[in-house]
Amino acid sequence: MRERPDGLSDDDVIRGLADGWNLRPRELEFLPVGAGGYHWAVDDEGGERWFATVDVRADLPTLRQALGTATALRKAGLTFVLAPVPDRDGDAARPLSAQHALSVYPLVPGTAGDFGPHAESERNDVLNLLIDLHRTDPPSIALRTDLRLPGREDLETALSALDAPWTGGPYGEPAREILSRHAARITTWLHEFDELAASVAPTTEWVVTHGEPHPGNVLRTPDGPLLIDWDTARVAPPERDLWMLTSAMIGAPPAPDDSLLKTYGHRTGRSVSRPAIAFYRRWWILADLAIYTAELRHPHTATPDRADSLRYLTACLQ
Structure with missing residues (x-):
């Protein structure tokens, strides 16, 4: 996705990261990569780096179940599964608006x-x-x-x-x-x-x-x-x-x-x-x-x- 999502600003993403994961980004970079979602690289004030993904969603419960499956597989020992980090409520994705959902991953070099x-x-x-x-x-x-x-x-x-x-x-x-x-x-x-x-x-x-x-x-x-x-x-x-x-x-x-x-x-x-x-x-x-x-x-x-x-x-x- 080379374009930014309609109706969503970087400030919205920053608020979502703070509300859902208690992250305080000092730098946010939009990455025009991939298909089906929108992505940002996040440098947190604590020195950690994250990969934020916004899905234009039709069904948040379905997205949460799919991404939650990855989290469960990772916990079951499948270390090759790059799973999202649960938010403060334990969910794999969090609503940003009526149309957008946010998930957060470790930013892995590769x-x-x-x-x-x-x-x-x-x-x-x-x-x-x-x-x-x-x-x-x-x-x-x-x-x-x-x-x-x-x-x-x-x-x-x-x-x-x-x-x-x-x-x-x-x-x-x-x-x-x-x-x-x-x-x-x-x-x-x-x-x-x-x-x-x-x-x-x-x-x-x-x-x-x-x-x-x-x-x-x-x-x-x-x-x-x-x-x-x-x-x-x-x-x-x-x-x-x-x-x-x-x-x-x-x-x-x-x-x-x-x-x-x-x-x-x-x-x-x-x-x-x-x-x-x-x-x-x-x-x-x-x-x-x-x-x-x-x-x-x-x-x-x-x-x-x-x-x-x-x-x-x-x-x-x-």
């Missing part, structure tokens, strides 16, 4: 990657983290996922409204033209999604998953890799994480995955479902399409973030 496939040299490291995660009993606070597509109703409504101009903002018409060219393919993908979902029936074999263990959420540190950004943590089929390590990952070259999946199966005692791998790849693409379509069909202005939305929408369909 380097994260970018969204895309993992390098071959790093894939086994991430596989080891996921094996340890999936072998851990899900914390009682953890949410259970479902197999529905978020934003599906809005996406289908948009597909049915391609004959009239989209006048909500400067990127509306380019988005409509792109979707018009690919509408039949998107409809086919939705049918395939439903068929794959039927094969991924809920079972008691679901595990606690991170949800997005791509390179952008792996922080490489001198002490080893950490998994960051746990707002997507859910109890789910293990393939929800594993597909990002396979050739099904967006941008990954075709390659055999047998060795990796056999290693996972041998160490966890769980077999990996190829249809579930395919399901989560399809889920990811369609969920992104739904997000970017909604952003560009509804009222918006010409900003770098909305320009990125148009670019990502196009990339989903290439």
